[in-house]
Amino acid sequence: EFRTPLTMISGPVTQLCESPKIEGENKQLLYIVQRSVGRMLRLVNQLMDFNKLENDTLKLRVKRTDIISQLQRFVDIFRINANEKGIALNTYGLEDTFLMWLDVDKLDKIVGNLLSNALKFTPNGGKVELCFDVITREEAARLFTLTDKDIDTQYVKVAVADSGNGIPEEQLEKVFERYYQLDNQSKGTYNWGTGIGLYYARSLALLHHGYLKAGNRTEGSGAVFTLLLPVNDLSYTPEECTLPEEEQNKAFPIQTEEQYQLENTESIRQQKQTLLVVDDDTEVAHYLKALLSPIYKIVCRFDADSAFKAMSEEAPTSY
Known part of the structure; x- marks a missing residue:
C-alpha cells in the first residue's frame, strides 16, 4: 500500500529529471524530490525485508559481481550528505575490481546502514572511512569465530569507521539487539519502533553466510564496524545462486x-x-x-x- 503511490511519484519524477527542458534550480529541486522518494522506498523495502527476516522467508540471491564497483556506487550516494556536513568520506582498497558471489541488494542495505550511522555519529569536520580487503580463512578466523560451515578459503572484509565518540565496550554486542539505540554513542536505550538498523544489518550479513561486528578505532576515537562475506560459490546453495539475467532494457525495451x-x-x-x-x-x-x-x-x-x-x-x- 505504501510502495504503490511512492512508485507512482518516483517514476514521473525520474522522467522529469532526465528531461532537457528542465534545468537550473528547478532541476535541483527535482533531484531533491527524487532522492527523498528513493529513501522512502528503501525504508519501506527494509520494513518488508524485516518482516520476512522475522518469518524466515527472506531469500538470498547471489551472482558473480564486481563488489568494488558496487561499493563505489554506494559511497557516491552518501558523499553528498558527507559534503553537506563537512565530513571527509575516504575509501581504501577500491582502486581495482574484484569478482565474487554477491547479493547486491543485501550488501546495499548492510553498507547503507553502516554509512548512515557513521555519518550520523561523526561531528562536522570529522571523517568516515570505508576500507576493503580480501583475506584468507585463517585471517578471517582471527577476526570472527568461524564454524565448520564456513568452508570458503577467501573472504572479503569491509570496514566502516567514523570519528565519533566510539562505543562503550560493554555495549558492542548490545547495539545489534532489536530496538536498542545508543544516544550519541554513549547511553543506550530500548526504543520501540526504531533502532532496528544494526539488528537488520547483522541479520542480512548472517543470511549472506557472513558476519558483522562492532569495535572501536585503535588510534583516535570512533567506532568501527567490520563486515565479513565469503567470496566463492561453494558457500552458497544452488537455490541461492542465480543465473545471469538479461538486461531489462533488452528484454523489455x-x-x-x-x-x-x-x-x-x-x-x-x-x-x-x-x-x-x-x-x-x-x-x-x-x-x-x-x-x-x-x-x-x-x-x-x-x-x-x-x-x-x-x-x-x-x-x-x-x-
Whole structure:
C-alpha cells in the first residue's frame, strides 16, 4: 500500500529529471524530490525485508559481481550528505575490481546502514572511512569465530569507521539487539519502533553466510564496524545462486525521450506488438500505458476475469 503511490511519484519524477527542458534550480529541486522518494522506498523495502527476516522467508540471491564497483556506487550516494556536513568520506582498497558471489541488494542495505550511522555519529569536520580487503580463512578466523560451515578459503572484509565518540565496550554486542539505540554513542536505550538498523544489518550479513561486528578505532576515537562475506560459490546453495539475467532494457525495451515520436495512425498501431497490462490500481496501469504506448499497443485491465477475457480477444504478444 505504501510502495504503490511512492512508485507512482518516483517514476514521473525520474522522467522529469532526465528531461532537457528542465534545468537550473528547478532541476535541483527535482533531484531533491527524487532522492527523498528513493529513501522512502528503501525504508519501506527494509520494513518488508524485516518482516520476512522475522518469518524466515527472506531469500538470498547471489551472482558473480564486481563488489568494488558496487561499493563505489554506494559511497557516491552518501558523499553528498558527507559534503553537506563537512565530513571527509575516504575509501581504501577500491582502486581495482574484484569478482565474487554477491547479493547486491543485501550488501546495499548492510553498507547503507553502516554509512548512515557513521555519518550520523561523526561531528562536522570529522571523517568516515570505508576500507576493503580480501583475506584468507585463517585471517578471517582471527577476526570472527568461524564454524565448520564456513568452508570458503577467501573472504572479503569491509570496514566502516567514523570519528565519533566510539562505543562503550560493554555495549558492542548490545547495539545489534532489536530496538536498542545508543544516544550519541554513549547511553543506550530500548526504543520501540526504531533502532532496528544494526539488528537488520547483522541479520542480512548472517543470511549472506557472513558476519558483522562492532569495535572501536585503535588510534583516535570512533567506532568501527567490520563486515565479513565469503567470496566463492561453494558457500552458497544452488537455490541461492542465480543465473545471469538479461538486461531489462533488452528484454523489455522502453523508448528514450530522444527516440520518442507520437504515433497516432492506425497503420502504425497495427504494426506494434500488443501488451496486456493488469493491475488493480488504475493509476499504475495508466502510468504504464503512458510509458509504454510509444512502443506497444497497450490493453489495460484491472482484474483477473477481464484480463483472461482480453487475452483471448486481443491476443496480446506479452503480459
